[in-house]
Amino acid sequence: MLNIALIIAFALMTIAQLLNLYRLFKGPSLPDRILALDTMYINALALFVLLGIFFDTTIYFEAALLIAVMGFISTVATSKYLMRGDIVE
């Protein structure tokens, strides 16, 4: 049963990633693309968690946490690039 749930979850997350990818390519605006990338980060994080359960290991936890941190930073930086151009000023 857990496996079925996992498979479903994987399936849904993969579809989600594809939808993000669509938005990433389609745009049309830059904020759209950035938003898509940010969402991909968070979904990747979700995939890490799923993998952790699937493989029955906690070894991917830090990766998940780190990806959250880095996703945030990159989104912030990119948005600031759009608003100010100058990221570190």
Place this chain on the structure above:
Amino acid sequence: MNLALIPLLPLLTAFIPSLFRNRNLNAITAAAIAGTSMLLLLSQAPAVFNGQIPLSSWSWIPAIDLNLSFRVSGFGFMFAFLILGIGLLIVLYARYYIAEQDPMGRFYTYLLLFMGSMLGIVLSENLILLMMFWELTSISSFLLIGFWNYRSDAREGARMALVITGGGGLAMIAGFILLGNIVGSFELTTILAAKETVHAHHLYPLTLILILLGAFTKSAQFPFQFWLPHAMAAPTPVSAYLHSATMVKAGVFLLALLFPVLSGSALWFFIVTPIGLITLMFAAYMAMFKDDLKGLLAYSTVSHLGLITLLLGLGSPLAAFTAVFHILNHATFKAGLFMLAGIIDHETGTRDMKRLSGLWQYMPITGTLTMLGCAAMAGVPLFNGFLSKEMFLAETLGPNLFGSLSWIVPLGATLAAIFAVAYSIRMVHDVFFKEPAANLPKKPHEPPHGMRLPAEILMALCVLVGLFPMTMAAPMVNVAAGSILGAATPDYHIAIWHGLNMALALSVIALIGGSVFYLQRLRLFDSHLWCSRYCDGKMTFEAIVSGLVHGGRKTTRLMENGSLQRYIALLIGAVVVLGASPFIGSDAPFIGPLALSGVDPVTLIMGLVLIFSTVATAIHHRNRIVAIIMLGTVGLIVSLAFIRFSAPDLALTQISVEVVTIILLMMALHLLPRTTPAESSRGRRWRDIILSVAAGGGCTALMMGVLTRPYDTIAGYFLENSKPGGGGTNVVNVILVDFRGFDTLGEITVLVIAGLAIYALLHNFELKAPQTDALGHPWTEDRFPMILAQITRPLMPLALLFAVYIFLRGHNEPGGGFIAGLIVASVLILQYIANGIVWTRPRLNVDNHIIMAWGLVIAVLTGVGSWIVGYPFLTSSFTYLQWPLVGKFEVASAIAFDLGVFLAVVGSVMLVLVKLGSINSVDAQRVSTSVQKEKKDKEGAH
């Protein structure tokens, strides 16, 4: 020992004359040095005249059979005597000739260098050693000919001489090595005795040709004759020395020296004889039409060298004997004549025979001397020139290998003799007789006696030898020829009168014909006009050289068009070719035995996502920010792949590096054009696509080949020893900080270097940032949005905690100093983004240089620590401490090393990003400098 000194003394002490300002001191020191060498030489005379060959030898570089060994053969002795004797006269002559403003000391230095090298050539026992001196004469003559370097003709003459003779020398190197290998020794004594071996060897022709190339270029034989007349741009003393007794004679010396081993074959005859004959005639012909005194003498010299070559080519013992004799005679009268030409030039200010005339009444003594010299040159009886020339004519009549065409030789010889008489008469009559010349640059008068003395001595010798050959010359000639011909030496009686014979007839014909030619010279001049344009090889030479240069420039421009795109394409292409080459014609199966593992849908789709976003990066590369975002996606999926395939550490590193990279790229993009113009031509684009597909496909193929093959790896060792030996369960990290800690040390060094280099690049460098964004909107006023500031500040401690966590667990779980460092760095960067440099920089009041440097120091010292316990660098040690309550926990030196890594990462990343951030904002730079100033003040305080 003193053998070696004869050449080495002038070489090693050459610098002395140029130490003095006083011109007399210059001359005296030079004379003293040459004189000493002369004495050393004469001390060998007894032995030599007893027919011995004094030898002395020291081993030097066995690998190239180079020995410091010298010999004084009779022939060598004669040459050395000429070199030193005439050299001494030249020293005296030059003292008067060289003008005030010319650096006389330097002149004598060059002269001594040249003298030493010449002596070396004629006294060497070892071929390689001889080769060294040979090339040395090329260098020193280059300096001598170019002495008046402010004159372009001097420069060109010098360079031409250098290239021709030096180039010939290169050919001769090859020839000598071959000769030495054929014989099995480079010592002349052995070589000269090995005629049969050499002639029998299949490389004999090649060897001969290469060596002759060297000799002919040096002795200005046709078709290399042209450099010599242009060497006349040298000061007359130089010409008198180089072109009478020394440099140009080196070639014929070598021919005579190797005569015993190389001569006596048809090949020798058919190369040497014609060359000599052509040179003899051609140069004599040219000499008649030279208006320049020195030009006339130069061509006459070439022609006489041709004569000697021809004699050696004929190959009979007597011919060789005659050659030796003529070498001696020619040296004497030609040196004198050059000096006289120099005197005339010096006292009248010109050497042009069109302007000179009727000098007799001003300088009768010089005139008399010139007449004597020219008589010798023309081969008038009672002068030394006559003796050898008549013997020569006699030799030409002898049978030779031309068979039915044998008559060509005497005919050519006689013609040349006729020309010689003609130009000799001209030199006397045009200059000293006819109506006195008007408008000469100077008022002509006799030179100071010291300047005339050398010429007087030489002319006296010409006459004396002419009158009493058997007493004056025969002994020396016999010894010299004897050392060449050995047993074959003819017991020849040199005499003025041999009775009425063909040779005498030819001499007479020459004298009469020459006079006739001279009288008819005006007609001849007209007929000669065509030649004056074409007969000078200089044009050809320069055409060749400049052709070489321009061809070179074209080729270079063709290859190196300065386009990086082409260079990268070449690199990729070259590697593709190299990598593909082994598979061409290899029948082994490409895919290995291992079965492929199955694909699950999630991975498959993620793979597709990776491919799509990669391609998107390439497609969107013109719209740069979009490309960056796509690149970010690629990086994200790559880290996913690392997780998928059991590499959590890689995923952690990849994701953090990737984000920092993206920030870096955007910071740069802000100061660069936002878009890339479409500028690649269609063809170029296709070329690139093909190339990149080849590269990518190649890598795919390689990887398939590798992945489908089994391999046994050293990995097992790491897995076993990680815990017991390295004290950590995360094998990857243990490899990094322990098994291969040295790599990691290098890796953080690279980071530090990057920091340094980037800082240096950005130092005192400013770029203007655009005022509006891509859509043309002005930038938002709100530089540091409140919300971000409010969130990031409390975020900082949390992130530090996380970093500590990642750092500490690194040894046993995924993580470690590097990732911790990147986390801290990116959180600090977040501070900068949220609050700006002006707010943040002073709050981290320590120079990032110093942080990263300390990282390195700590890492190194950790490694050095293991020396104390007697282990090699970087040997790790760890132990488990049992603490009350806390329990058992591990202390490993690797942690200290990892701390170094951590600091290096934080320091370098911060250094780069902050410096990069502040290059376009003045206040930011002000802050960072003020921070440094603060520190300086602090240091100043205590």
Place this chain on the structure above:
Amino acid sequence: MNHLIVAPLLLPLLMGAIIVIGVNRSITLHRTLGLISSALITLITAVLLYQAINGPIQMYVLGDWNPPFGIIMVLDRLSAMMIFITSLLAFLCLLYAIKGTDEQGKNFHALFQFQLLGINGAFLTGDIFNLFVFFEVMLLSSYGLVLHGGGARRTKAGMHYVMLNLVGSSIFLVGVGVLYGLLGSLNMADMAVRLAHAPAENAALLQAGGLILFGVFALKAALLPLYFWLPNAYGFTSAPVAALFAVMTKVGVYVILRVYTLIFGDHAGVAANVLAPWLLPIALVTLVAGSIGVVASRDLRRTIAYMVVVSVGTLLAVIGTFTADAIAAAIVYLPHTTFMTAAMFLIADMLRQQRLDSGSELTPDRPVGQERVLGLLFLGAAVAIAGLPPLSGFTAKLMMLMGVQSHAAAPWIWSLILLGGLVGLIALGRAGSVIFWKTVPLDDTGLEAFSKKPHANIPRFGSACLVPVLMLLAISPLLVLFGGPLSDFGYAVAAQVSQPVHYIEAVLGSDAVAALLSAGGR
């Protein structure tokens, strides 16, 4: 274990770091530290060279993890010679650099130390991936040094150099990936043993791996068609850096010699002598192309840069015969060409400064300021480089000609090497006569031009600048004077290099050698 072996790495590393810590201190401090370090390294490498000449091959096991598992440094005669050459050259270049060059930009001395670390590391390491790491250390600091001082031409040339080498680094990793994926080891000696046992069906892949690596090394060594970055990079960078870089291309040469005798040597079974068919022809073509560049270039510094290419072509052509005698000759030629080109770069720099506006371009200009001294230096360097007696170029060239004569391609090598010499003669003769003789004005009725005194405001060079150059030049006569011992050393090196079993035995012990021989290697 002989800790001295890692001293040439740790000393510059530590000193570099210390200099960085003192980043805000005076340049004098940086200079002192840099000089002390370089001098010490030179002494240490001299000692190591002495040990290597008289002793067996030594190994330093880093982290006490025995090969093939840990990283090792190996000191044989070849590596010892290379690190000594490097250190000595670096010391002399630094002596020249502290006369102002180092102030043209930031962080010169730290970068210089790290440069030293990288080069020495590349020479000493016995591990293919560690070699990559040291390549990167070497390259990145060289990037910094090449661009030191800035300026448009220099930046552009530097950028080409950087980007090409970045591509090269990626290719290196691909090559290592292939080899590790099939052999499962990184220690070069161990790779050799495993390669000897490699099955036939892996032959093509293994050869591909080896040849891909050659692509990278060829870029470093500057072989055709991968040397195009060099003339500008060396011609436009600051003189001491260019002089130091005379040894950088030799790193490529060294690595080629090392990898393709040790790993892909005769004993390498399915991948034996994989480079043999490629190296000689490529090197000869490089020699020709370089010579063409030499005659073609209008700028003295570029002329010298092309001479670097020529010397690489010569070296690798000779090495390309893969015979002991030839390798010995190459070993004799290597220090000569390195030091002499370096000296010439420095001389060209002094000339550039003392001429009015044409700098090092070969166009007539005012008379050189210190015409006597510089003329003498130039003559010396030119004679040496053109391979004329009595300097080292002549003896080295002779030894190479004699070393390759047994090889089938000897006629080609001979004629091309000799022609290369002729070209050098032509180019340097022209250069010298233009710079020292053909001074303004251009009209040939020269007396009044000659009597013209050089203009004022010419920088004059004190002994501080001249001494390092003199010391560099002084090496040449020494190489001739002690040509006997030198050539013996050359043969000794060749004996080790052409018989890699010694190396393998020193690293992995005699069992490994036995295993190697059992695989049918010799």
Place this chain on the structure above:
Amino acid sequence: MPGNRWILHPLMTIALIILWLLLNNSLSFGHLMLGILLGIAIPWFTNRFWPERPRICKRRKFIRFFFVTFLYDVIVANINVVRLILQPDIGKLQPKFIRIPLDTDDPLVISILANVISMTPGTVSSEITDDNKTLIVHGLNVPDEQAAIDEIKARYEAALKEIFTC
């Protein structure tokens, strides 16, 4: 909770200790010690970056707000949003920017308010005017603008103001 010269930032220290234990998934004494150590040490480093002390005056209200109101709203919000997203005809949506006049000028309060708004029903705070007087919020579906404004001000701003002002 005022800091003293050892414990600069009591709240932060406590938070750090808890986080440390969470990270390590352990309550061992060793980790507790380490956590306390870090909890005290880290604020020393970060003090210069976070000099302000958030004053949570009404703790009980604070707890109630975040762990009852907020959590509840988040869940509701998500269900709403998902419903809106998944509804077949998205044309019926009435997205709108609404300007909310702010009664506080405390940056912390404003920030928290903005975030809370973003996480709760159909609204994303998208800009704070430069004078910090108005918060511009994007509503995914705003049939009645005034109602939305009133609810936000009453339900969140007031509460937050109360919590963070003594």
Place this chain on the structure above:
Amino acid sequence: MIIIEILVSFFLVLGAFFALAGSIGLFRLRDFFARLHGPTKATTLGVGSLAIASAIYFTFHKEGISLHEVLITLFLFITAPVSAHFLAKAARHQRLHESKKHPES
């Protein structure tokens, strides 16, 4: 034990569903500001519930409680709105709202 499994499965599917919903919003909605809502809320909550699932799972499948997944959720709840705010700000800077029908009172 079965309850645990049910619980885990529930949270897994729920979380994945929410995450997907967020992406659907990103995929489907008409203009940027509308799209912003999905990922900000749904995805965050979705990942949150996945984290809960993981926490429960590891608490009962490995020895000892495992709560560190909570950290992820916490972090996302703090940062997601900020990201959203920033993106919206950027979008407004790009005048995306002016092109669309966005009445501003």
Place this chain on the structure above:
Amino acid sequence: MELLFSTCLGVMISCGVYLMLRGRTFPVILGLTLLGYAVNMFLFVSGRLQTNLPAVIAPDRLQYTDPLPQALVLTAIVIGFAMVAFVVVLALRASGELGSDHVDGRKENKS
């Protein structure tokens, strides 16, 4: 799996190379970064593709992936990062010095 991985890698390398052959510094840098990712993956899989066998010693596990390539890739990633950082800054410097972001400093748009 191997085929999928190799294909992805081939595509990455192709795109990287293509970008590196462009005439402006920025695409070249993008290409270098991309190539860097690809090459790292190449080095990584030289230890073969393993699912859920991380090289972290655990008492109950017998199989592990080959940790060595992972360590190498970590080093390579860091070095690659340093290089990209440097070349990015160099591109800035060049555009400042040469007044153009063309790799050859050319002003006019032709190739």
